[in-house]
Amino acid sequence: xxxxxxxxxxxxxxxxxxxxxxxxxxxxxxxxxxxxxxxxxxxxxxxxxxxxxxxxxxxxxxxxxxxxxxxxxxxxxxxxxxxxxxxxxxxxxxxxxxxxxxxxxxxxxxxxxxxxxxxxxxxxxxxxxxxxxxxxxxxxxxxxxxxxxxxxxxxxxxxxxxxxxxxxxxxxxxxxxxxxxxxxxxxxxxxxxxxxxxxxxxxxxxxxxxxxxxxxxxxxxxxxxxxxxxxxxxxx
Ligand code: PGA
Numbered sequence: 001x002x003x004x005x006x007x008x009x010x011x012x013x014x015x016x017x018x019x020x021x022x023x024x025x026x027x028x029x030x031x032x033x034x035x036x037x038x039x040x041x042x043x044x045x046x047x048x049x050x051x052x053x054x055x056x057x058x059x060x061x062x063x064x065x066x067x068x069x070x071x072x073x074x075x076x077x078x079x080x081x082x083x084x085x086x087x088x089x090x091x092x093x094x095x096x097x098x099x100x101x102x103x104x105x106x107x108x109x110x111x112x113x114x115x116x117x118x119x120x121x122x123x124x125x126x127x128x129x130x131x132x133x134x135x136x137x138x139x140x141x142x143x144x145x146x147x148x149x150x151x152x153x154x155x156x157x158x159x160x161x162x163x164x165x166x167x168x169x170x171x172x173x174x175x176x177x178x179x180x181x182x183x184x185x186x187x188x189x190x191x192x193x194x195x196x197x198x199x200x201x202x203x204x205x206x207x208x209x210x211x212x213x214x215x216x217x218x219x220x221x222x223x224x225x226x227x228x229x230x231x232x233x234x235x236x
Contacts, residue, residue, distance in 0.1 A: 001205060002155060002189055002212030002230045004037035004119065005219035007044075016044035019222045020054070026226040027053055034232045035212070037119065039087050042073050057085025057119070060093060063110030065076045075114060080087040085117040089143065091161045093108065095125070105146025113140065117153045119214065123194070126154055126162035129174075137181050144185070158215040163194025165217055170194060172203050179209040201231045 020038065027036060028051060036054045048056050076088075088111065089104040100182075102182050111118055121144035124136045127195065140158070147198035150155075157176060170178075175192050182190060192204055193214030204213060212232075219225040 001034050001235070002191055003034045003229050003232055004039070004157075004191065004193075004212065004214045005225055006039045006090070006193075006214060006216050006229070007041055007220060008092065008216055009039060009041060010220050011044060013044040013046075016040045017046070019052065019180060020048060020056075022222045023226065024050055024054060026134065026222075027051060030230065030233065032229050033035075034229050038231060039083065039085075039119075040147065042077075043084065045078075045081045046063045046199050055085050055117070056083055057087060057117070058083060059087050059090070062109070062112070063085060063107045075110075077125070086111050086117070087119045091121060091123055091159055091164055094096065095161060101143060101145050104143070108147050112148060112151050112153075115153065117155070118151065119155045119157055119191070120147060121157045121159050121160050121193070121214070123159040129160060133177060133181070135197065136178060140178070140182060141185065149186055150189060151188075155212075156182070156188050157193050158182060159190040159193035159214060163165050165195070167195050169196065169200055169204075172207055175204065175210065176207045179207065183209045197227075198227045198231065201228045202235070205232055207236055216232070 012145040026147040036048045038056050039059045062069045064074045066074050086195050088107045095097040100128050115173050124139040128135050128139045160170050189211035191212045192210050196213045196215045
């Protein structure tokens with residue numbers, strides 16, 4: 001299973017190091033078999049030396065090596081730390097920062113060319129969910145425009161916008177129905193994200209076609225996150 005944590009705009013450089021130290025200790029001691037991904041804020045990046053099961057990635061980057069893009073980081077800045085994993089298309093980038101599908105696809109193409117592991121996010125807002133499953137699938141398919149689904153280093157995270165950071169998790173039935181329909185098009189591992197917590201991790205990981213979770217809020221506490229990894233380890 002893939003167990004991923006998105007720090008968003010949380011944690012400092014110091015607290016990220018502390019977090020990773022605890023996480024490393026847990027993963028090593030428990031002999032966990034999960035593929036763990038951590039996306040800290042850009043200010044906390046470092047050439048981390050971690051066991052191969054723990055990968056650190058960037059939450060965002062501009063699709064350039066370097067240049068005049070104030071406030072952004074590019075390939076040169078990521079390469080300094082030897083990182084090869086990126087999150088693209090997160091709902092906060094799309095809906096808060098106004099990132100278009102065209103820009104998401106440009107980022108995808110650029111970082112695909114660089115051989116990055118890409119966790120590509122998609123998900124519908126509430127008004128689309130309320131229209132029913134056909135609208136949900138159409139909306140999510142539109143977020144695949146310009147995305148090479150045959151890319152071998154791809155992971156797709158389905159994260160309904162209305163479930164992110166709201167405490168409102170999609171029901172297992174909603175998740176299962178959506179992932180099953182997305183699976184017809186997407187062969188890459190599929191994650192669910194949106195208010196995943198230790199107490200719903202098991203039922204979500206047991207859903208057919210669900211290959212893991214992308215966790216925000218509940219993962220910012222390292223003990224909580226380790227608990228989720230442990231739940232994945234204990235699955236039959
Ligand atoms: P949440 O965030 O767990 O706080 O809902 C999930 C995400 O945005 O990846």
